[in-house]
Each structure stands twice: as C-alpha cells, then as structure tokens.
Amino acid sequence: xxxxxxxxxxxxxxxxxxxxxxxxxxxxxxxxxxxxxxxxxxxxxxxxxxxxxxxxxxxxxxxxxxxxxxxxxxxxxxxxxxxxxxxxxxxxxxxxxxxxxxxxxxxxxxxxxxxxxxxxxxxxxxxxxxxxxxxxxxxxxxxxxxxxxxxxxxxxxxxxxxxxxxxxxxxxxxxxxxxxxxxxxxxxxxxxxxxxxxxxxxxxxxxxxxxxxxxxxx
Numbered sequence: 001x002x003x004x005x006x007x008x009x010x011x012x013x014x015x016x017x018x019x020x021x022x023x024x025x026x027x028x029x030x031x032x033x034x035x036x037x038x039x040x041x042x043x044x045x046x047x048x049x050x051x052x053x054x055x056x057x058x059x060x061x062x063x064x065x066x067x068x069x070x071x072x073x074x075x076x077x078x079x080x081x082x083x084x085x086x087x088x089x090x091x092x093x094x095x096x097x098x099x100x101x102x103x104x105x106x107x108x109x110x111x112x113x114x115x116x117x118x119x120x121x122x123x124x125x126x127x128x129x130x131x132x133x134x135x136x137x138x139x140x141x142x143x144x145x146x147x148x149x150x151x152x153x154x155x156x157x158x159x160x161x162x163x164x165x166x167x168x169x170x171x172x173x174x175x176x177x178x179x180x181x182x183x184x185x186x187x188x189x190x191x192x193x194x195x196x197x198x199x200x201x202x203x204x205x206x207x208x209x210x211x212x213x214x215x216x217x218x
Contacts, residue, residue, distance in 0.1 A: 020047045021155075022080040022092055023122010026060055035061025048082055048121060050092055069094045069160050069190040071138040075129040078155055078192035079140065080122060084115040091125065094157075094190050097137040101127065105141040107149060124150040126186065126194065146186075153184070153196030158209050160191035165212050181205050 026038060026045040034040050037049030038061055051064040079091035082098055089101040103110045110118050127147050131139040158166060167174045167187060178185055181204045183197030195205050
C-alpha cells in the first residue's frame with residue numbers, strides 16, 4: 001500500500017479537514033508544533049492516529065474519528081501499526097482501544113528489539129482478534145492462513161453495520177462485485193477492506209461503497 005508524500009507545508013492548512021492514517025506524512029515540521037496524534041520524525045510531521053487533520057495556528061494535530069467497532073474473538077480485522085516497543089506492536093483497529101500484537105504472535109520469527117524492522121508505524125496488516133478483555137482491549141495475532149502485512153492494493157472503509165449489504169446473502173453480492181471489477185477483495189469485520197486490482201476496478205469498488213453508505217441499491 002503506497003504512502004503519500006508531501007513536500008510542502010502542513011496538510012489541512014486552509015482546506016477542509018483531511019482523513020489520515022498512522023504513518024501518513026503531514027508536511028515539514030519546520031516552524032510547526034506537533035499536537036495530539038502527531039510526531040516529528042526526521043524533519044517531517046507524521047500522523048500516529050487515524051483521524052482528521054486539524055491546524056490551529058502553528059500546531060497541527062489529528063482528531064480521532066468516531067469509533068464504532070467492538071472487537072470479538074476470532075474477528076478478521078485490518079489494522080494500522082500505531083507504535084511499538086522491543087517486543088510488542090500497538091495496532092489501531094477503529095475500536096475504543098488499540099490492540100496489542102505480541103512479538104510471539106507476529107509474522108515469522110522476530111528477534112527481541114527487532115519489531116520496527118519488521119513492521120513500522122503506518123503499516124497496514126491483516127490479522128485476527130485472539131483475545132478480548134472486559135475493557136474491550138484486545139490481543140491480535142498474525143499466526144494463521146492469509147494473515148499478513150499488506151504490501152499492495154488499497155484499504156477502504158465502510159461503517160461496520162453496513163457490511164451485510166456489501167456481502168449479501170451467502171456472500172452473493174461480494175462475489176458478484178469481485179467478478180465485475182476483477183479485483184481481489186478481503187472484507188474485515190471492523191469495516192475495512194483490502195482491494196487489489198486494476199485502477200478502473202478499484203474505482204468501481206469505491207463507487208459501490210459510496211452507494212451503500214448513501215443507502216442506494218446495488
């Protein structure tokens with residue numbers, strides 16, 4: 001999945017608020033202050049939260065979007081790496097709390113202290129919820145068939161309660177969408193989906209998502 005580069009000043013300056021994901025470049029840090037959800041990294045401002053860019057004077061911040069997803073054990077989810085320690089990744093799922101991904105449940109064999117060399121802030125991953133605490137915090141795993149770091153295609157979102165309309169009875173609507181657009185599509189339980197294919201096909205999928213969000217028929 002490609003990351004956007006911005007050689008100019010901070011994003012969101014003089015424009016409508018922009019939706020960004022962790023790791024996204026928000027502009028040059030020179031003369032600017034990093035607010036909530038933003039870190040200065042190598043002279044650039046980077047989002048560490050998913051949300052909308054807000055520019056107040058010389059301070060740029062990211063306001064989290066409203067969360068609607070509540071994790072459940074065995075859910076297939078698409079998340080963004082939002083931080084890491086020597087042996088844990090913190091994963092943003094669009095839930096009230098970040099999930100944790102222990103090194104032991106990560107992709108392949110990871111040496112202690114090597115988490116960032118495997119997956120860094122902003123990387124998108126396909127994972128599965130393994131445990132959920134009473135507080136709704138969760139543990140995710142990448143041990144399992146098809147679970148992986150997302151390296152191609154795009155990630156789109158839809159309100160989780162609309163997933164049924166996208167998938168259809170017995171998965172028929174989703175199968176038809178894949179055939180018509182010739183795209184590979186993985187729909188996750190947290191309302192995110194991975195789409196990979198030709199540009200025309202990806203745009204057709206995006207159009208379908210817009211129709212569903214607006215309440216139109218397929």
